Amino acid sequence: xxxxxxxxxxxxxxxxxxxxxxxxxxxxxxxxxxxxxxxxxxxxxxxxxxxxxxxxxxxxxxxxxxxxxxxxxxxxxxxxxxxxxxxxxxxxxxxxxxxxxxxxxxxxxxxxxxxxxxxxxxxxxxxxxxxxxxxxxxxxxxxxxxxxxxxxxxxxxxxxxxxxxxxxxxxxxxxxxxxxxxxxxxxxxxxx
Amino acid sequence: xxxxxxxxxxxxxxxxxxxxxxxxxxxxxxxxxxxxxxxxxxxxxxxxxxxxxxxxxxxxxxxxxxxxxxxxxxxxxxxxxxxxxxxxxxxxxxxxxxxxxxxxxxxxxxxxxxxxxxxxxxxxxxxxxxxxxxxxxxxxxxxxxxxxxxxxxxxxxxxxxxxxxxxxxxxxxxxxxxxxxxxxxxxxxxxx
Numbered sequence: 167x168x169x170x171x172x173x174x175x176x177x178x179x180x181x182x183x184x185x186x187x188x189x190x191x192x193x194x195x196x197x198x199x200x201x202x203x204x205x206x207x208x209x210x211x212x213x214x215x216x217x218x219x220x221x222x223x224x225x226x227x228x229x230x231x232x233x234x235x236x237x238x239x240x241x242x243x244x245x246x247x248x249x250x251x252x253x254x255x256x257x258x259x260x261x262x263x264x265x266x267x268x269x270x271x272x273x274x275x276x277x278x279x280x281x282x283x284x285x286x287x288x289x290x291x292x293x294x295x296x297x298x299x300x301x302x303x304x305x306x307x308x309x310x311x312x313x314x315x316x317x318x319x320x321x322x323x324x325x326x327x328x329x330x331x332x333x334x335x336x337x338x339x340x341x342x343x344x345x346x347x348x349x350x351x352x353x354x355x356x357x358x
Numbered sequence: 359x360x361x362x363x364x365x366x367x368x369x370x371x372x373x374x375x376x377x378x379x380x381x382x383x384x385x386x387x388x389x390x391x392x393x394x395x396x397x398x399x400x401x402x403x404x405x406x407x408x409x410x411x412x413x414x415x416x417x418x419x420x421x422x423x424x425x426x427x428x429x430x431x432x433x434x435x436x437x438x439x440x441x442x443x444x445x446x447x448x449x450x451x452x453x454x455x456x457x458x459x460x461x462x463x464x465x466x467x468x469x470x471x472x473x474x475x476x477x478x479x480x481x482x483x484x485x486x487x488x489x490x491x492x493x494x495x496x497x498x499x500x501x502x503x504x505x506x507x508x509x510x511x512x513x514x515x516x517x518x519x520x521x522x523x524x525x526x527x528x529x530x531x532x533x534x535x536x537x538x539x540x541x542x543x544x545x546x547x548x549x550x
Contacts, residue, residue, distance in 0.1 A: 245545050283479040287478040309548075316542075347546060349500040351546060
């Protein structure tokens with residue numbers, strides 16, 4: 167399939183983002199999204215459970231990548247190295263296409279409190295996934311929680327940066343995670 | 359007002375938690391809550407905007423306390439000390455009454471995805487409030503973000519612990535925050 171012939175899922179995402187931007191998320195019906203994409207409602211529902219899924223679909227995949235990244239880190243890796251492996255692993259899911267939608271997707275979410283709530287819970291879920299995976303590697307309970315939160319901060323800030331700059335997410339995330347660790351050291355030293 | 363004559367707001371909270379536990383959050387109407395509390399619907403709406411507010415009302419007050427705690431820390435205080443001041447300040451809002459409702463409130467929230475989403479966004483808001491207050495003290499941007507996340511982790515874990523043990527939240531939170539910082543040091547050292 168060539169560049170100018172995106173598949174149904176992609177057409178639905180683009181149509182939905184267009185409509186959400188034009189007339190608001192609340193005012194957009196699934197039927198309109200399908201129509202704009204030149205597809206049927208039943209095609210929509212083969213790809214997405216509901217309207218919200220257009221914005222949040224694919225996040226289970228990212229969570230699975232984070233998990234696999236941690237599980238696949240070398241046996242000798244500590245919590246930091248394992249979290250870094252998760253950030254590198256997730257880059258496979260952060261495609262150029264995803265980046266192209268990123269800013270508009272974020273704008274739609276920012277404009278609706280229920281979507282912001284959903285996004286927040288998803289982030290909590292990412293941290294919990296990483297913490298659980300670290301515990302399964304034998305990282306002590308609280309250390310796993312801390313490492314996951316620092317990793318999430320790096321993920322989140324790295325994602326924002328990547329939306330702006332593009333390029334390889336793994337590289338951006340690695341650099342951001344190094345900055346987060348340096349800032350953490352500064353915070354702890356300032357508190358002694 | 360004596361112990362056995364709680365005020366209207368408290369009666370409404372208790373009635374709501376009873377009903378949510380008995381028949382589910384979704385199946386409970388405001389009218390039922392008012393009736394169970396022996397009050398009118400209009401009294402309910404003088405205290406709460408909607409049904410969800412019964413569970414989340416009072417959180418703006420906690421956020422204000424966190425903010426005031428950071429703003430009121432000594433000028434010489436670093437980020438860690440300022441976050442600790444926030445955790446101590448918030449203890450004024452964590453009353454014995456609040457503790458008594460805590461486990462049931464948590465159970466209701468755990469059973470409903472929309473409530474979990476709301477709770478997650480509230481937590482994100484707490485971290486953002488602390489980070490902003492730290493930045494206003496001149497703490498560098500990323501360090502403020504990190505310190506706020508570590509503080510939130512301590513708040514959250516300290517809260518769980520306090521629900522179980524009771525006592526002064528300030529003392530529990532201080533101890534938990536010290537543990538979080540020790541775990542953070544261990545994570546960073548393991549990653550060198």
